[in-house]
Structure formats: structure tokens, C-alpha cells
Amino acid sequence: MNPLDNIRIVLVSPLYGGNVGATCRAMMNMGISRLVLVAPRSDLDLDELRMMAYHAFDIYDNRTERPTLAEAVADCGLVAGTTARMGLYRQHARTPRAWAPHILQSAQHASAAIVFGPEDKGLSNDHLSLCTRIVQIPSTESYTSLNLSQAVMLCAYELYEASGQFKPVEERHPEAPSELRERMFAMWEKALLDIGFMEEEKAMHMMLGLRRILSRGTLSEADVQIMMGIANQAIWVSGELRKRAE
Numbered sequence: 001m002n003p004l005d006n007i008r009i010v011l012v013s014p015l016y017g018g019n020v021g022a023t024c025r026a027m028m029n030m031g032i033s034r035l036v037l038v039a040p041r042s043d044l045d046l047d048e049l050r051m052m053a054y055h056a057f058d059i060y061d062n063r064t065e066r067p068t069l070a071e072a073v074a075d076c077g078l079v080a081g082t083t084a085r086m087g088l089y090r091q092h093a094r095t096p097r098a099w100a101p102h103i104l105q106s107a108q109h110a111s112a113a114i115v116f117g118p119e120d121k122g123l124s125n126d127h128l129s130l131c132t133r134i135v136q137i138p139s140t141e142s143y144t145s146l147n148l149s150q151a152v153m154l155c156a157y158e159l160y161e162a163s164g165q166f167k168p169v170e171e172r173h174p175e176a177p178s179e180l181r182e183r184m185f186a187m188w189e190k191a192l193l194d195i196g197f198m199e200e201e202k203a204m205h206m207m208l209g210l211r212r213i214l215s216r217g218t219l220s221e222a223d224v225q226i227m228m229g230i231a232n233q234a235i236w237v238s239g240e241l242r243k244r245a246e
Contacts, residue, residue: 001108002031002163002165003104003105003112003163004030004031004032004104004159004160004163006107006110006111007032007103007107007113007114008032008034008035008036008111008112009032009034009113009114009156010037010069010072010073010114010115010116011035011036011037011038011116011148012038012069012115012116012118012123013038013039013041013118014037014040014044014116014118014148015041015118015120016044016045016119016148017044017045017047017048018048018051018052018149019052019119019147019148019149020037020044020049020053020060021050021051021053021054021056021060021149022053022148022149023035023149024049024052024053024056024059024060025054025149026149026152026153026156027152028056028059029056029153030153030157031163031165032156032160033059034064035059035063035064036063036064036066036072036113037063037064037066038066038068038072039066039068052149069115069127069130072113073113073115075110076110076111077106077110077111077132078102078106078107078110078112078133079113079130079131079132079133080099080112080113080114080115080131080134080135081115081117081123081127081130081134081135082116082117082122082123082134082136082151082155083117083122083123083128083134083135083136084137084139084144084145084146086136092134093135094133094135094136095135095136095138095158096135096137096154096157096158097158097162099135099158100158100161100162102133104162114155114156115130115131116148116151116152119147119148122145135155137151137154171218171220172222173221173222173223174220175220175221176219176220176221176223181219181224183228184224184227184228185207185210185211187228187231187232188207188210189203189207190231190235191230191234191235191238192206194235194238194239195237214227
């Protein structure tokens with residue numbers, strides 16, 4: 001079972017349709033599809049919502065609405081409430097990254113919820129009393145309030161990242177062996193000498209600099225072949241120019 005399928009994003013009385021739409025898009029990006037609105041306003045701008053949701057409007061179409069937060073999370077095990085404020089009952093807050101593994105583990109067995117409050121006030125203490133975890137997104141002390149949809153994106157990203165579902169593209173070509181790299185450097189040394197970029201007595205110094213530059217990342221066999229091709233072309237052009245000058 002994919003635990004992301006068992007996680008719901010709960011928005012308590014959001015004020016702006018654009019934020020709800022952008023939340024849907026963030027959810028779609030991060031593989032979360034269950035949206036619950038608590039006591040939704042009747043005047044949400046649906047045109048703005050649709051525009052910001054872009055290709056993720058289905059998430060809004062398939063939303064669930066509940067009159068209270070208690071009803072929205074009644075069947076959930078872990079309930080994580082987000083807050084930017086600190087206080088007596090918010091001191092055990094942790095970052096989305098810290099909570100993500102716990103949320104995913106809980107979602108393996110039961111529904112889990114991430115709860116976000118209204119844009120103007122956030123979650124109240126009454127709301128947080130229903131939460132088993134408190135989430136606080138790191139930010140500068142000078143301005144701790146995040147946009148609603150951005151907060152959803154950050155939390156959803158950490159969940160998706162922790163789920164291990166993203167597989168980065170792997171290099172198709174093996175790392176170049178030392179023998180091939182040395183052939184490349186020999187060709188570059190000849191090319192740089194031929195085009196007059198460096199003098200014979202300074203070649204060792206210049207080549208150490210070039211080696212340092214090209215050793216800052218992994219060079220694949222394909223990378224080295226390209227670099228050798230450039231050097232070979234420079235050597236050929238230099239030879240042709242000398243022939244014409246003779």
C-alpha cells in the first residue's frame with residue numbers, strides 16, 4: 001500500500017480560492033489526493049481556484065467537506081497540526097522533515113491528516129487539541145507566517161521525499177577509468193601547446209589547474225570522449241593553420 005494514499009490534507013475555513021487551488025496543485029505534484037475542507041466559506045472564488053489548480057482541479061472536485069475539524073479527523077490515527085506560533089501547548093513542535101517518517105508509518109495502518117488553519121489566524125488551541133503532532137516549518141523570526149499553499153507544498157514535499165518514491169535519473173555511462181582520463185589530459189596538453197595557450201615551461205602548472213577543474217565532478221566515459229574530441233579538433237585546426245602559414 002502507498003501510505004500517501006492514506007494521508008489527507010485538511011484545510012480549516014480557507015479564505016481564498018487561489019490558495020485552495022494552489023494547494024490542489026501542490027498535492028498533485030507530491031502524490032497526495034485526499035482533500036478535506038472544514039466549514040468551507042461559500043464565497044470562495046472558484047474561477048481563481050480553478051486557475052491556480054491548473055491540471056489538479058480533480059482534487060477539489062473530489063474533496064470532502066465537514067462542518068468541524070473533529071468530524072474531519074474522526075477516523076484518523078495520527079493528526080498533525082501546523083502552526084507558526086509558539087506557546088505553552090506548542091512547544092513540542094517539530095519540522096515537517098522530522099515528522100514525515102512518523103506520519104508515513106502511521107499512514108501504513110490508518111488514515112492520517114495534516115491540518116492547516118485559516119490564512120488570517122491559523123489553527124486555534126481548540127483545533128490543536130485534536131492534533132497528536134505539532135508541525136512548525138522553519139523560517140526566519142522576522143516573518144514566520146507562510147502562505148497556505150506554500151506550507152502545504154513544503155509538508156507534502158517532505159512526505160513524498162521520505163516515501164522513497166522519487167527515483168533520480170542515473171548516469172547511463174560508467175565513470176571514466178584513469179587510463180582514459182590520462183589520454184584525455186595528454187591530448188589537452190598537446191592542444192593547448194599547439195594553439196599557443198601555454199608555453200612548454202608552464203605546461204605542468206597549467207595542466208594541474210586543468211586537472212583540478214575537471215576533477216570537481218565525476219567524469220563519465222562519454223564526458224571524456226567529448227573532451228578528447230574537442231582537443232583533437234583543436235590540434236587539427238592548429239595544424240591546418242600552420243600549413244597555410246608555411
